[in-house]
Amino acid sequence: MNARKPRRHRVASSQVGLMLLMVAGVFAVLSPRFLTPGNLLNVCTSASVVAIVGLGMTLAIASGNFDLSVGSTAAFAGCVTVSLVQQIGVALAILAGLATGAAVGLINGLIVTELGVPAFIATLGMLTIVRGAALIYTGGRDIYLYGQTQYKILSSGLTPVLLALALAFVLWFVLQHTRFGRHILATGSNAMSARRVGVRTSLVLLGVFSIVGATAALSGLILSAQVLTGNGRLATGLELSAIAVVVLGGTPLTGGQASIAGTLQGSVLVAVINNGLNLLNVSIFYQNVTLGLLLLGTIALEALRTDRRRTKQLTTR
Amino acid sequence: MDEIQRVPILAVQNLSRRFPGVLALDNVSFDILAGEVHALVGENGAGKSTLIGILAGVYQPSAGQVLLDQKPALFPDPLSSQRAGISVIFQEFSLLPHLSVAENVFISREPRRGLTVDWATMNRQTQEILRTLNVEIDPATLVSELAVGQQQLVEIARALSAKTRIIVMDEPTAALNEREAVRLLEIVRSLAAGGVSVLYVSHRLEEVFSIADRITVLRDGRHIVTEGRSAITEQRVVSAMVGRELVHSTRPSRTAGAIVLETKDVTVDGGLVRNVSFSLRRGEVLGLAGLMGSGCSELMEGLYGLREITAGSFLIEDRPVRIANPRSAILTGVGLVPEDRKRQSVFPDLSVAHNLTIGNLPRWFRAFPGLLDLAGERRKTLDYKRQLNIRFTRPEQRISGLSGGNQQKVILARALAGNCRLLLLAEPTRGIDVGAKAEIYALIDRLVQKGIAVILQTSELPELIRLADRCIVFVAGEPRGELCGAEITQEAVMSLATGLSHRVTVDSASLRSIQ
Amino acid sequence: MRILQTHKSRIPDAPATGSSINQVDWDLLWERFGTAVVTITIWLIAGLSTPRFANVDNFVSVLRQSAFVGVSAVGMTFAIIAGTFDLSVGSTQALCAWGAVSVAKVAGVFPAFVTAVALGGVIGLCNGSLVALVRIPAFIATLGTMFLVNGLTYILTNGQTARFSGKPFVWWGNAQVMSLPVPFVVFLGCALLGAAILHRTSFGRFIYAIGCSREAANVAGVPVAKTTILVFIVVGLFTGLGAALLGARLYSAGPGLEPGFELNVIATVVLGGTRLAGGRGSMLGTVAAAILFATLANVLNLSHVDAFVQRVVVGFVLLLALSVEGVRQRLAEYWSKRAARIPQSSQPL
Known part of the structure; x- marks a missing residue:
């Protein structure tokens, strides 16, 4: 069935993979603690949190959009869930949290598709509003969950990793093999053309933004489960890390293409670097510097490469 | 049926x-x-x-x-x-x-x-x-x-x-x-x-x-x-x-002056266009023709510094020049009316005056470097309005409110404003209605008469015949032949361009240049 | 000739030639003065409804508050008109403010301001080079420098806040001249300077041209790369200046100075009527929008609205203002493009 599937453009993901291996190798040599099971689990857990929202963001970027409100959404959904656990039980509370995230995403989508506000601006406004909503909801205080160990399941052991992998598989499948997925790529490829050939781009974008909201919520839930606390200030700046791992993974910002595997690798790469620097007792302050350098380096390489490719095309035409 | x-x-x-x-x-x-x-x-x-x-x-x-x-x-x-x-x-x-x-x-x-x-x-x-x-x-x-x-x-x-x-x-x-x-x-x-x-x-x-x-x-x-x-x-x-019978205006007879531009074995972008040698005199229109991809556009872009001239020499008024970018082209006295008005030339949100002067703002330098002489700019704009018969109300008006023909005249004025000696016209009447077309032809005639040298790249054979004194036909990046005066006919150009010696029945549509 | 005339007026390229000649361009007026009108209206309403709003001290406080985002927004106006933007101003602000406070402690006021402005300029140069020379999209390039500068600030400061309350330094943040707060005076000066650069210099003209169409600007002989680099430097310079003022106001500065600052600055500029896609915008709008935001926060404060609710309200105002602009623009584009031909695809940002 896959025999004649369209060839994907090899985005830069192989490059990320290589970088990941090298970095991991270096840390393994430098720090004996790096390769211990406990530490690897740590790395995977923190990678998973960013990966989950990054996977949603991959879809958004593939559709030619952004979502800057994911950090706020994560916080809001976390607070909602934590506050509801006591009353309606863990399972329902988790569902409620995910629904909250999806709802926020839907609103984002409506602002973009119906009011014609560029996604950048729309989600920027929502970033402020939803963060405020989360703080109002909690009254600016922490909501503690004493003894609700059931909720802890969400963040303990391999759960986050499994969730991230499952989500990655589902989204990959959706993107490659379902009509909705192909239409996401079509919309990102050229929204006007897609509309003209009968793709309902508005519906596609509503779907995409809802998914992004839900994935942001899931990340928020895991974060809140880690500390068993609901806090309106949770996940500040998550939006930028999410975009960073997507870009590192090789999904181009121009839309129409997506690399799910790349996003996963990007998240792990960032997590490995942060963790390795930690183990080597490098100040936590260097983490942002490395992330910045990494981001700029990857994109600069990519930019220079496409530049060369473009020139070549011109001469062979 | x-x-x-x-x-x-x-x-x-x-x-x-x-x-x-x-x-x-x-x-x-x-x-x-x-x-x-x-x-x-x-x-x-x-x-x-x-x-x-x-x-x-x-x-x-x-x-x-x-x-x-x-x-x-x-x-x-x-x-x-x-x-x-x-x-x-x-x-x-x-x-x-x-x-x-x-x-x-x-x-x-x-x-x-x-x-x-x-x-x-x-x-x-x-x-x-x-x-x-x-x-x-x-x-x-x-x-x-x-x-x-x-x-x-x-x-x-x-x-x-x-x-x-x-x-x-x-x-x-x-x-x-x-x-x-x-x-x-x-x-x-x-x-x-x-x-x-x-x-x-x-x-x-x-x-x-x-x-x-x-x-x-x-x-x-x-x-x-x-x-x-x-x-x-x-x-x-x-x-x-x-809406009326077409009156075919014909090319006026012109007398060419001194040589303005001389190229020898010019190569653009390492081989996109090769072996181009020609000379161009004051008061002369040189046409470039060829099928799509034949290299005419690329040569124009090369002459204006949008592409690199990788080999050959390029003399303007007997002095060798190197045009690295549009800026240096303008300073050397080369002006361009680009092929794609919407994409390459018009700034829809800016005023007519700003559109007209953007190519050579420094000419309004006064005592302070970088400061603009707004009154002078306005004067200049009104000046060109009269000279080229551009229809707009105020120089401050947005250019997007003008018709295609008038926009094109503003772009023409922009190209001329930089003390232009050599004017490059790429598809100068594309997307312009018939009336404005005739007006632009007349304008070009007047400019040429004043001694400006023109290189015209067009996919419309009637336009080529109407305007060009000489014409170089390109095939696959190389000049295939040159036609002069009355030799320029649809049949002659097409047979050179397609490499066929017999009379071809191809339409002028296929005689287009690559974007 | 009459045939020509009718023909011309029917060319859909020119939907408005005939009709708009003697009409007022409401679109343009709103773009230029809309935010100012809204700001004044809000002042009037607030003055009438909130008794404590309309007194001199409060006005002074509003104006002072507007300056800290405002000065940086002056620079950002340049960037957004040029069709780009800078996400790194938040990190830059923290670093520059820290630099100013630290230098003020050892070397005095003037070196402090020079340090802040110079640091901003250097960061701007980096951003500009990444965007213009390496051709990284501004979004990613400035996101990268944002992380980079943020990390650098933590490393340099070791996570500590620098404090200094020497009189001559804090004068710049807290004093008044002719009953106007000093930061606001500086802000106004910056805005005037900015407006002069935008409208009276070739650099300013280039910025509008690039924002309108990068490709057309290049063909027209505009030095696109040089101008772009310069734009980012301008953003950095103004951000550095604003940061020094903030440091003087707070007597202190350190990493994580104002979270979300970059977004506030961009929001201010866009609220001021500058089009995010570039090519249109004015300094007056930016000034009005900065005051508008400060007023809003102030009124909400005076009305004892919860700080968190304030955040939501500000977000709503932003979204509301921006949807109005978006919808208006969409309508305008709809009409003009539809009139001309089937529209070319317009990629979302």
Whole structure:
């Protein structure tokens, strides 16, 4: 069935993979603690949190959009869930949290598709509003969950990793093999053309933004489960890390293409670097510097490469 | 024609569409029969695009209706028009470059197996359709990897896969080379023979007369005439399009002065254009002609510093110059009127004055470097308004409010404002209506008379013949031959450009340059 | 000739030629003065409804508050008109403010301001080079420098806040001249300077041209790369200046000075009527929008609205203002493009 599937453009993901291996190798040599099971689990857990929202963001970027409100959404959904656990039980509370995230995403989508506000601006406004909503909801205080160990399941052991992998598989499948997925790529490829050939781009974008909201919520839930606390200030700046791992993974910002595997690798790469620097007792302050350098380096390489490719095309035409 | 074919498959009745300030379509009625190639012709702004938009479901009519099989039909969105069996192939295509050929053919109608897209069926069916068109393209290829001509075939395949009964083609040969264009015309004929109706929108009459069963002419949004091909002459179609008999103005006799530009063995971008040697005198117009991809545009861009001149020498008034970028071109006295007005020359949000002076602002330097002399700028703008007869109210007015012809005159003024000695004109009248065209020709004549040297690159042979004193014909990046004065005829240029010695019956459409 | 005339007026390229000649261009007026009108209206309403709003001290406080975002927004106006933007201003602000406070402690006021402005300029140079020379999209390039500068600030400061309350330094943040707060005076000066550069110099003209169409600007002989780099430097310079003022106001500065600052600055500029896609915008709008935001926060404060609710309200105002602009623009584009021909695809940002 896959025999004649369209060839994907090899985005830069192989490059990320290589970088990941090298970095991991270096840390393994430098720090004996790096390769211990406990530490690897740590790395995977923190990678998973960013990966989950990054996977949603991959879809958004593939559709030619952004979502800057994911950090706020994560916080809001976390607070909602934590506050509801006591009353309606863990399972329902988790569902409620995910629904909250999806709802926020839907609103984002409506602002973009119906009011014609560029996604950048729309989600920027929502970033402020939803963060405020989360703080109002909690009254600016922490909501503690004493003894609700059931909720802890969400963040303990391999759960986050499994969730991230499952989500990655589902989204990959959706993107490659379902009509909705192909239409996401079509919309990102050229929204006007897609509309003209009968793709309902508005519906596609509503779907995409809802998914992004839900994935942001899931990340928020895991974060809140880690500390068993609901806090309106949770996940500040998550939006930028999410975009960073997507870009590192090789999904181009121009839309129409997506690399799910790349996003996963990007998240792990960032997590490995942060963790390795930690183990080597490098100040936590260097983490942002490395992330910045990494981001700029990857994109600069990519930019220079496409530049060369473009020139070549011109001469062979 | 037998009785069944007489039945109109699609008809528009009293169709009007109003945009703020413009009545783009004014009470238009005509019909399309089953299995007919129906040509829709008209100048720019005649309302062709609006009509296509309505059939495609992109716009709604302000008044009137569309009849499909003699029943009123509404197309509130593109999907409903497609479901009704209408496929529109837009000039700028509606392909999704990151998806495969098969996906583009079946987009929004993908065969599915349960939840998933059925790739095998989709690829197989695409292959079958492409085979009926006699093309060998792997359905799994990404569309971005195809040539323009192939991309158009994908559009046609999409129309066929949708069991389309009516295909609307908007200027389908605009981006094609000669061979592809001929191929396309064959395909259109075979589609019609297979019972599909084709609404063929074009303003290239040669093409239209070689293919259409009936011809409809629009002008200023109004329906002028619909006639069978054999019942109407080319001359009548032209006068219906233009609204009056065309007066052919001729090239004035000119006396050339001293040599302004001399090139020797110029190579652009390491071989895109090669071995170009010519000289150009004051008060002379040199034409560049060639099929699409022949290198004329690239040479123009090279002369203006938009591309690199990698070899050869380039002398202006006997002094060797190196033009590295447009800025240095302007400073050397070279001005360009670019090919694509919307993309390359006009700043729609800026005022007329700002558009006019942007190329050489530093000339308004006064005591302080960088400070602009706004009063002087205004004076200069009004000056050019008078000289070039540009119609606008105030220099502060946004340029987007001007007609195409007047915008083009502003761009011409911009090119001249930099103390221009050598003027490069790329497709100077593309997308401009007939009246403004004649005015721009007259302007060019006046400038040349004043001693400016002009290089003209155009895909319209009549324009070339009207303006150029000499003409170099390019083939595949190299000059193939030079024609002088009365030697410049459509036949001579075409036979050089196509490399054929016998008289060819190719239309001027294929004589186009690459973007 | 008459035939020509009718023909011309029917060319859909020119939907408005005939009609708009003697009409007022409301679109343009709103773009230029809309935010100012809204701000004044809000002042009037607030003055009438909130008694404590309309007194001199409060006005002074509003104006002072507007300056800290405002000065940086002056620079950002340049960037957004040029069709780009800078996400790194938040990190830059923290670093520059810290630099100013630290230098003020050891070397005095003038070196402090020079340090802040110079640091900003250097960061701007980096951003500009990444965007113009390496051709990284501004979004990613400035996101990268944002992380980079943020990390750098933590490393340099070791996570500590620098404090200094020397009179001559804090005068710049807290004093008044002619009953106007000093930061606001500086802000106004910056805005005037900015407006002068935008409208009276070739650099300014280039910025509008690039924002309108990068390709057309290049063909017209505009030095696109040089101008772009310069634009980012301008953003950095103004951000550095604003940061020094903030440091003076707070007597202190350290990493994580004002979270979300970059978004506030961009929001201010866009609220001021500058089009995010570039090519249009004015300094007056930016000034008005900065005051508008400060006023809003002030009124909400005076009305004892919860700080968190304030955040939501501000977000709503932003979204509301921006949807109005978006919808208006969409309508305008709809009409003009539809009139001309089937529109070319317009990629979302």
